[in-house]
Amino acid sequence: MSMTLTEKILAAHAGRERVSPGELVNARVDLALANDITAPVAIKAFREMGAERVFAPERVALVPDHFTPNRDIQSAEQAKLLRDFAREQNLPYYYEVGRMGIEHCLIPEEGLALPGELIVGADSHTCTYGALGAFATGVGSTDLAAAMALGELWLRVPETVKFVLHGRPRNRWVGGKDYILFLIGQVGVDGCRYQAMEFHGQAVAELPLDGRFTMANMAIEAGAKNGIFPPDEATLSYLAGRAKRPFAPVHPDPDAGYAAVYEYDVTDLEPQVAFPFSPANVRPVSAAGHVPVDQVVIGSCTNGRLSDLRMAAQVLQGRQVHPGVRCLVFPGTPRIYREALAEGIIETLVGAGAAVSTPTCGPCLGGHLGILAAGERAVSTTNRNFRGRMGHVTSEVYLAGPAVAAASAVAGHLVSPEEL
Amino acid sequence: MAVLTGRVHRFGDDVDTDLIIPARYLNTSDPVELARHAMEDADPAFASRVKPGDFVVAGKNFGCGSSREHAPLALKAAGVAGVIASSFARIFYRNALNIGLPIFEAPEAARALKEGEEVAVDPVAGRIRRLSTGEEFSATPFPEFMQALVAAGGLVPYVRRRLAERGGRA
Numbered sequence: 250m251s252m253t254l255t256e257k258i259l260a261a262h263a264g265r266e267r268v269s270p271g272e273l274v275n276a277r278v279d280l281a282l283a284n285d286i287t288a289p290v291a292i293k294a295f296r297e298m299g300a301e302r303v304f305a306p307e308r309v310a311l312v313p314d315h316f317t318p319n320r321d322i323q324s325a326e327q328a329k330l331l332r333d334f335a336r337e338q339n340l341p342y343y344y345e346v347g348r349m350g351i352e353h354c355l356i357p358e359e360g361l362a363l364p365g366e367l368i369v370g371a372d373s374h375t376c377t378y379g380a381l382g383a384f385a386t387g388v389g390s391t392d393l394a395a396a397m398a399l400g401e402l403w404l405r406v407p408e409t410v411k412f413v414l415h416g417r418p419r420n421r422w423v424g425g426k427d428y429i430l431f432l433i434g435q436v437g438v439d440g441c442r443y444q445a446m447e448f449h450g451q452a453v454a455e456l457p458l459d460g461r462f463t464m465a466n467m468a469i470e471a472g473a474k475n476g477i478f479p480p481d482e483a484t485l486s487y488l489a490g491r492a493k494r495p496f497a498p499v500h501p502d503p504d505a506g507y508a509a510v511y512e513y514d515v516t517d518l519e520p521q522v523a524f525p526f527s528p529a530n531v532r533p534v535s536a537a538g539h540v541p542v543d544q545v546v547i548g549s550c551t552n553g554r555l556s557d558l559r560m561a562a563q564v565l566q567g568r569q570v571h572p573g574v575r576c577l578v579f580p581g582t583p584r585i586y587r588e589a590l591a592e593g594i595i596e597t598l599v600g601a602g603a604a605v606s607t608p609t610c611g612p613c614l615g616g617h618l619g620i621l622a623a624g625e626r627a628v629s630t631t632n633r634n635f636r637g638r639m640g641h642v643t644s645e646v647y648l649a650g651p652a653v654a655a656a657s658a659v660a661g662h663l664v665s666p667e668e669l
Numbered sequence: 670m671a672v673l674t675g676r677v678h679r680f681g682d683d684v685d686t687d688l689i690i691p692a693r694y695l696n697t698s699d700p701v702e703l704a705r706h707a708m709e710d711a712d713p714a715f716a717s718r719v720k721p722g723d724f725v726v727a728g729k730n731f732g733c734g735s736s737r738e739h740a741p742l743a744l745k746a747a748g749v750a751g752v753i754a755s756s757f758a759r760i761f762y763r764n765a766l767n768i769g770l771p772i773f774e775a776p777e778a779a780r781a782l783k784e785g786e787e788v789a790v791d792p793v794a795g796r797i798r799r800l801s802t803g804e805e806f807s808a809t810p811f812p813e814f815m816q817a818l819v820a821a822g823g824l825v826p827y828v829r830r831r832l833a834e835r836g837g838r839a
């Protein structure tokens with residue numbers, strides 16, 4: 250019987266021939282992960298469950314990335330809970346500041362998310378790993394505790410919606426962020442609620458892995474359970490020398506049943522921007538009007554990868570950040586940071602007047618290192634622009650890709666790089 | 670579970686987890702501390718206004734955004750007896766069931782109920798009654814497995830039992 254990519258992975262992990270949308274299955278978990286906000290709650294639930302050992306230490310990852318390097322005493326106490334638990338349980342994949350990266354940049358880079366796998370994380374953007382052809386979804390802390398204790402979790406098999414992106418964008422600054430913002434703008438923030446988004450088409454096939462991570466990352470912003478790409482040559486070469494476990498890529502059946510199929514041509518797509526206060530409030534940058542900007546944030550689990558920093562540097566090369574703008578750059582992992590150093594990207598960014606930080610979630614969630622005052626506006630490469638997301642409840646976040654963010658840092662207002 | 674009676678606090682569509690509990694307060698997971706800031710960015714007076722047993726009523730996609738379990742925890746600790754909405758975001762739905770915050774997917778009730786009015790909710794039957802008129806609305810029933818989960822008192826006791834079974838087999 251024919252199945253979508255998500256259905257196939259769930260069937261395999263539930264020990265079933267086939268599964269259908271709507272069914273509840275108990276599925277085996279290949280990796281369970283949590284961060285410094287969600288793990289403390291999960292560890293508490295784990296103890297209350299009477300669990301003593303995690304089901305497999307090499308299949309649990311803890312990444313303290315949100316309030317680290319610690320913002321205050323309370324967050325230091327939370328981070329300590331992870332550290333102590335990692336020691337107690339002998340977890341090989343716990344990452345201390347200095348080796349720590351933003352979880353959804355770090356886990357794939359470490360080769361801990363693989364095609365055909367089933368991954369649950371106590372963080373909504375766990376769906377990022379769908380870029381590699383894994384079923385990956387965000388859960389809460391109690392679910393994560395159950396997964397750590399049992400090595401399995403109940404899941405409802407989602408319907409799958411197929412998105413086919415045809416063509417090749419003419420605009421050189423258009424990338425994965427623009428594709429996914431455009432799609433969220435089309436379907437809305439609950440357009441794919443409880444569903445799997447499966448991505449196909451020439452534009453997707455030609456999109457480098459970094460761009461696929463960006464797209465899968467924001468599937469949750471359409472309400473989806475997961476976003477997923479059929480693995481291909483690019484996937485395998487990304488994983489070469491990285492994969493920590495053997496894996497078997499899974500592909501959707503050609504005649505699989507989809508709840509809906511959406512097809513778009515991206516040939517003439519412009520860079521996209523999501524206006525406050527919804528990731529679905531999307532328009533092309535040319536229709537942005539005059540939006541003065543106080544802060545620009547480049548980084549996060551959405552756009553903190555090497556090609557994102559490279560694109561920002563291409564825009565900032567030979568230019569200066571506007572005197573009225575704070576431009577903050579957050580490489581996703583220490584490795585990305587080092588590669589950006591080696592390529593001269595960091596030199597360019599700092600030379601242009603940007604501030605480059607050690608990897609952390611920082612301002613993305615209004616945590617620290619770049620909080621907005623009342624009424625301030627930021628252009629940010631992150632994934633959420635909800636009210637108060639980056640600071641004061643009257644502050645505003647405009648979501649864009651790294652090229653528009655960097656261009657806006659130069660201009661002091663929201664703008665496309667072509668207009669500089 | 671007994672019938673729950675309380676007042677309605679209304680919110681709109683797409684109430685996200687940053688509105689339910691802003692990330693700036695997530696340096697703790699203490700429910701009492703979290704409850705103080707429940708719904709703060711949507712309604713700064715909510716935490717002081719809400720009475721134990723009250724209901725949050727909202728439109729579509731309630732709880733969208735982050736996976737933070739702190740969101741249902743904050744509402745529960747603030748005294749909220751349950752959330753009635755047209756629809757719930759996926760992770761919030763799981764989290765609420767897992768920690769034992771009653772939720773009701775009831776589009777008609779979500780549309781009809783007014784700020785400040787009193788409702789009586791039968792969580793088992795999924796029936797919501799407007800006290801002023803006696804008008805009744807029904808909620809979408811949970812699938813059987815989830816009913817069992819709720820009856821077991823949430824995911825923690827459920828896993829505890831599973832672990833005990835495994836221990837018994839070993």
Ligand code: SF4
Pocket residue numbers: 314315351352353372374549550551609610613614631632
């Ligand atoms: S970078 Fe932002 S969205 Fe990504 S995990 Fe960190 S806080 Fe969440």
